[in-house]
Amino acid sequence: MYQIKLKSVYSCPADDIPQDINLPENWSLSWHQLETFKALNNPNIDVIFNIAMTGDGKSLAAYLDTLLGEQNEQFRYILALYPTNELARDQQAQIKHYIDLFKPNNEPRITRLSGADLEIYAETEEIRKEEAIATKIENSEIIQTNPDILHYLRKGAYLMPKDRPDKLWSPLDNKFNFFVFDEFHIFNALSIANIINTMLLVRHTNRDKKYLFLSATPETQIIERLQKVGFNCQVIDPYQEQKYQFPDTLEKCRELEAKKWRKVVGAIDFIFIPLESSYNASENWIRENKNLILSHFQKHQGCKGAIILNSIASVKRLTPLLQEFLSPLKVQENTSLTGKIDKEKSLQADLVVGTSTIDVGVDFKINFLIFESADAGSFIQRLGRLARHDGYEKEREIINFDNFTAYALTPNFLVERLFNDQNKNLEQNGIYDRHFFHDQIRNNYRIINNFEGYYQRWAGVLSVLLSSKSGLGHKTIEQQFAGSKEAFKQDCQKVFNLSLKKTAFCMRKWGEEWQQLSGKKGNPIVESASSFRGSNELQCGLYDLTEVNECDRFKTYNLPSILSNLDIEPITEAEFKRILEKTKAKTNIPIPKGRFRHCLGFMKLNCYREERLNWKFTYGGDLKAIANSWKVTVLPTFRIVQEKARILQKK
Known part of the structure; x- marks a missing residue:
């Protein structure tokens, strides 16, 4: 076990707030929030990347212009895109709270839209999904949804074959002039490629929009690609501009607070628990150390905590164990298999046990965290849930936290690299600022492949579809968008460094191979490559x-x-x-x-x-020959063999 201390983080206040920004009483803005507002109103800036750290109010930075209401007959309509429905739900409550405080003169209407919401609304109103989306566009000033819906809307997934492909995206683009992508650092190459395709389609069929990417990590790949096709980008980075301070004494904290610097996160007692890299190592550690968890709650009255694990099954097994052992404390689970009612209950529990469902952006008020991770990104993301609030309200009483503690259940190799006697990246009982610590984690933990080569190989599949006879080449809009189609294709080839003719040839070939293999129409490879997150x-x-x-x-x-x-x-x-x-x-x-x-x-x-x-996939053919071909191939049949179980066959 190794222990360090992470310093608290303070964010610099904004200077000279313009008079037309009317803030609620006793409110102020951080430097990065005002800079984001300025960039949004700068006609020379197309794309903004705000990489303020987790908990520093990036959401307010995104919505500030809209919260000021209609000014000079202009209003900032927002389409906000969140990677998880859980985060969208959390942000809907947050923005409704902001609207109550700011009281904009036009009372903007918020719509949260997921696939399930859309289906239920259409069924209740007895209308098609396409009509439901059109109604939501017309009757909303703020739409909060996931990027998947936007993606499939562009592909015409909600339309009939005879409909104009722009039947939905044209009214959307005509009304909404500001697109926000939250928690952008968790998007993969497939999703990023599809977002770039969307941005280029909007640029060449409508007018230029404003795009804001909120991320705790700089995304140099997408910035370089966007600049290649003429997007003007601005990065707002408080750390690089020395707008963060990391005080290590109470006196320094008070000095900063007197100067109106705002505390972003509190100081954290951080403990590394090195574990073997086995499937259930973290689960077993929690079982064996449940007394440690109980004693922490007993020692720190009013404590609220979270346990974030990689495995849903581990959460499902541990939750009843901890519910019984920690009673009368309330323990609730929150995973993708948790029902809606129990998910909502979990936010009020003394201890929530969950998976990635809760580590993306949800604003927990906790002071105790136990977590495992798969890589540097998830390590930093999950740590970001802790120390964001000094306390919480319970039955109209304010409960203040007396400390913040994190236990990181980490592979042995990471601890060895961090505390190696030769490298001395970290030292036992050392005190570090958050930025330095994050750098050490990124440099020494697993780095996920960024799949830079993906764009040249696969990004053009969606480009071809959007410009084909099902998109801009559709007979109903072909003449109207003839110039747009060619400009769109040119930019796609430039930004992804590929030939769309070659991509289209490959797509036809995949379809022919599939028909020969299965006797069916369709193109599974194209369907997968043109999906938002993969099939x-x-x-x-x-x-x-x-x-x-x-x-x-x-x-x-x-x-x-x-x-x-x-x-x-x-x-x-x-x-x-x-x-x-x-x-x-x-x-x-x-x-x-x-x-x-x-x-x-x-x-x-x-x-x-x-x-x-234990189980395994088996395939009756020669997999070696397929692997050596270095081609994506559809397997017509495979089997799954599990111990003491029947063989499941998939055709």
Whole structure:
């Protein structure tokens, strides 16, 4: 066990706030918030990257112009895009709170839109999804959604074949003049390529928009690519401009506070727990150290904590154990398999046990954190949940935290690199500022491949689709956008360094190969390459019998994780749908079912296994020859073999 201390972080206040920015009483702005406002109103800037650290108010920076209401007959309509629905839900509550405080003169209407929300709204109003989206566009000043919906809207996924491809994106682009991408650092190369395609499509079919990327990490790749095709970018980096201070004494903290510097995060007692790199090492450590967790809550009255793990199964196994052991403290889970009601309860619990569902942007008021991670990015992201608030309100009483403590359950190799006697990146009981510490984690932890080569190989697939007969080349808009189509294609080739003719040739070839292989029409490779996050052919529908709330029992999960961790009973798709419709009729609550449309199989979830089971994929053909071809290939058949289980075959 190694222990260090992380200094608190203070953010510089803005100087000379313009008179037309009317703030709520006793409010001030941080330097980066005012700089973002200025950049948004600078006609020479197209794209802004705000890389202020987690907890420093990037959301207010994004919405400030809109919160000031309509000025000189102009208003900043916002389309805000969040990588998770959980974050969008959290931000909706945050922005509603800001609207109550700022009281803009036009009372902007907020719409939060997910795939499930869209399906339920369309079903309730007895209209098609396309009409539902059009209604939301017309009746909203702020739309908070995920980038997937924006992506599929551009591809015409919600339209009939005879419809104009611009039927939805044209009114959207005509109205909304500001696009915000939050937590941008977690997007992968596939998503970034699709976002660039969207930006170029908007540029050449409408007028220039403002784009704001909020990220705790600078994204040099996308900046260089955007500049290559003429986007003017500005990076707002408080650290580089020396707008952060890291005081190490109470006296220095008070001096900064007297100068109106705002505390972003408090000082943290940070403990590294080195573990073997095995599947359940973190889960076992928590089981063996539950007394440590209990004693921490007993020592620090009013403590609130979170445990963030990589495995949903571990969370499912640990939650009942901790609920019983820590009683009467309230322990709740929050994962992608947790029902909506329990997710909402978890935000008020004394201890929440969750996965990546809660590490992306959700604003927890906690002072105790135990977490594992998979790489440098998730390590820094999860640490960012801690020390953002000095306390919380409970039954109209303010509870102040007396300290902040983090336990990082880390692989042995990381601890050895960080505390190596020769390198001395960190020292036992050392005191460090947050920026230096983050650099050490990035330099010594696993670095995920940034897939720089992806753009040249695959980004053009969507470019071809957007400019083809299903996009700008559609007979209903071809003449109107003839010039736009050619300019769009030229920019795509330039930004991705590829030939769209060559890409189109490959796409036709993949379709022909698939038809020869399967006897079916379609193009699975193109479908996957043009999706927003990639496709999941192994996703299954679950009817979760462990879920208390009936309407929350219908879920999706990937087959490998199901086989490893769940005790299941296979059922037919017809049986699954029958149970869903019966539950819907019984509760009179709509249940979105579009997510089950492409599921590989359906099953009942009886319970979570105490031990992980081993399984493997098998393929009857010659995989070596396929691998040596260095080509993406669709396998027509594979089998999954699991110990003491039947063989599941997928065609």
